[in-house]
Amino acid sequence: MQLKKWLAAIPLALTLLTGCSVIEKIVYRIDINQGNFVEQNSVDQLRFGMTREQVRFVLGSPMLIENGYPNTWYYIYHATKGHDDAVQRNLVVDFDATGTLTNISGDYEASDQFFESLN
Numbered sequence: 001m002q003l004k005k006w007l008a009a010i011p012l013a014l015t016l017l018t019g020c021s022v023i024e025k026i027v028y029r030i031d032i033n034q035g036n037f038v039e040q041n042s043v044d045q046l047r048f049g050m051t052r053e054q055v056r057f058v059l060g061s062p063m064l065i066e067n068g069y070p071n072t073w074y075y076i077y078h079a080t081k082g083h084d085d086a087v088q089r090n091l092v093v094d095f096d097a098t099g100t101l102t103n104i105s106g107d108y109e110a111s112d113q114f115f116e117s118l119n
Helices: 002-018 020-026 052-059
Strands: 032-035 072-080 087-095 101-106
Touching: 052 087
Parallel strands: none
Antiparallel strands: 032 072, 072 087, 087 101
């Protein structure tokens, strides 16, 4: 019976000595992706003067449209891969009162053709 107690105590003592970080790295953690995954090539398709429907077709539905500010759409992507640090990328799309695209900002750059005509 003494041997069983020692066999149980040894892994516990090793865990206490090395800290929980070693055990944490051994345990599998799934990748967690949340929000709108937006690629730069999709942002490059956006043009000044596009309608809301056209922007929704290119980027999909926004993650957030604030109450009281319906002309600002937020595309937010948050990813955590296993034990790595979380990554967040944001894209803010602004429309004027008539519903046409006027500006984009955030972690993505507007293309050089952003102000060219849609035709």
